[in-house]
Amino acid sequence: MARPSLREKIIESGVQTIHERGFAGAGVREITADAGVPQGCFTNHFRSKEAFGAVVLERYHERTQAIMDETLRNQTLPPVERLRAYFAAITQWLEAASWRYGCMVGNMSLEVVEQSDLLRAHLVEICASLTQSFAEAVRSGQAADQIRDDLDAEDVAAFLLSSWQGAMMRMKVERSGKPIEQFNRVLFSTVLAAPKGA
Amino acid sequence: MARPSLREKIIESGVQTIHERGFAGAGVREITADAGVPQGCFTNHFRSKEAFGAVVLERYHERTQAIMDETLRNQTLPPVERLRAYFAAITQWLEAASWRYGCMVGNMSLEVVEQSDLLRAHLVEICASLTQSFAEAVRSGQAADQIRDDLDAEDVAAFLLSSWQGAMMRMKVERSGKPIEQFNRVLFSTVLAAPKGA
Numbered sequence: 001m002a003r004p005s006l007r008e009k010i011i012e013s014g015v016q017t018i019h020e021r022g023f024a025g026a027g028v029r030e031i032t033a034d035a036g037v038p039q040g041c042f043t044n045h046f047r048s049k050e051a052f053g054a055v056v057l058e059r060y061h062e063r064t065q066a067i068m069d070e071t072l073r074n075q076t077l078p079p080v081e082r083l084r085a086y087f088a089a090i091t092q093w094l095e096a097a098s099w100r101y102g103c104m105v106g107n108m109s110l111e112v113v114e115q116s117d118l119l120r121a122h123l124v125e126i127c128a129s130l131t132q133s134f135a136e137a138v139r140s141g142q143a144a145d146q147i148r149d150d151l152d153a154e155d156v157a158a159f160l161l162s163s164w165q166g167a168m169m170r171m172k173v174e175r176s177g178k179p180i181e182q183f184n185r186v187l188f189s190t191v192l193a194a195p196k197g198a
Numbered sequence: 199m200a201r202p203s204l205r206e207k208i209i210e211s212g213v214q215t216i217h218e219r220g221f222a223g224a225g226v227r228e229i230t231a232d233a234g235v236p237q238g239c240f241t242n243h244f245r246s247k248e249a250f251g252a253v254v255l256e257r258y259h260e261r262t263q264a265i266m267d268e269t270l271r272n273q274t275l276p277p278v279e280r281l282r283a284y285f286a287a288i289t290q291w292l293e294a295a296s297w298r299y300g301c302m303v304g305n306m307s308l309e310v311v312e313q314s315d316l317l318r319a320h321l322v323e324i325c326a327s328l329t330q331s332f333a334e335a336v337r338s339g340q341a342a343d344q345i346r347d348d349l350d351a352e353d354v355a356a357f358l359l360s361s362w363q364g365a366m367m368r369m370k371v372e373r374s375g376k377p378i379e380q381f382n383r384v385l386f387s388t389v390l391a392a393p394k395g396a
Contacts, residue, residue: 156384
């Protein structure tokens with residue numbers, strides 16, 4: 001097997017460095033040191049740290065996409081279970097990577113949107129794709145009489161995304177999985193509850 | 199009236215500078231320039247930028263405390279209206295300051311907790327106080343048969359805080375008030391709905 005290119009090495013390592021240190025806290029020096037490559041390499045492969053940030057964000061999103069395919073878009077699961085499986089899988093994934101670093105999409109959302117139109121555009125796109133997948137699961141659940149249908153599926157999807165990002169933020173600050181447990185307990189018995197009489 | 203002290207001038211101006219630029223993005227140079235004081239002044243009044251961050255966070259929290267007294271802790275309002283008034287007042291306040299900067303507590307939560315134990319401790323304390331006030335309003339609403347009582351008030355309060363912070367995060371990224379409107383629509387008809395049969 002061919003060795004990974006230097007570019008690939010910097011990206012792979014950079015996802016972790018930016019996740020752990022934050023975008024502002026991860027300088028080119030830290031990024032290249034963690035990747036084990038000379039600092040001068042960086043500019044051979046990336047136009048700027050901002051351009052690198054966009055690549056890292058996409059790489060992070062690809063991983064969540066894989067989780068989404070197995071859970072949120074898994075047509076063999078009942079719709080409400082797709083949502084439950086998605087939140088559980090992301091939680092498990094973040095725990096494995098050390099949940100104290102939280103979700104990179106959320107972290108970057110609050111760190112970079114005022115500084116970078118490029119990164120903000122990527123974040124908006126990633127969240128729109130996630131919201132759309134949530135909305136599809138909610139609509140399927142409503143059609144199958146498994147999720148209450150007195151709410152607009154788009155509203156519910158947007159609410160799911162923001163509440164979930166908020167729960168991951170609290171997890172990061174509290175350094176505890178409790179906010180995620182509370183999110184699950186409240187969400188599934190209210191917003192994602194079965195219709196009355198079902 | 200006495201002129202505000204230099205220290206006070208730096209704090210007042212610093213709340214805005216840090217809100218707009220983020221904690222990492224606001225250097226001592228920007229903080230003192232915005233305050234219109236010589237850069238050298240800063241260290242006469244603050245041990246470090248971290249110590250200054252804690253003071254700024256407390257000042258910001260004092261302002262939200264004043265809003266909480268008028269809304270969330272206002273015993274003359276029905277409990278569910280206290281919550282509604284709180285979210286509306288914070289939204290209005292952030293809009294006036296330019297909602298695109300989001301909530302400073304949330305912004306700092308995702309920016310500084312890995313870098314500063316001092317600031318993390320302040321953020322945990324501020325959020326605990328907010329959660330407690332949410333829980334009191336929820337308990338009052340449950341006792342008054344105005345809010346469904348099949349959920350634990352502490353769970354609901356924690357869910358409110360994280361979902362609300364998430365909605366403000368989305369508002370900041372989307373540069374739109376829509377995530378807040380969706381938060382209100384979904385929340386009050388589900389988690390904060392009246393008990394069945396009420």
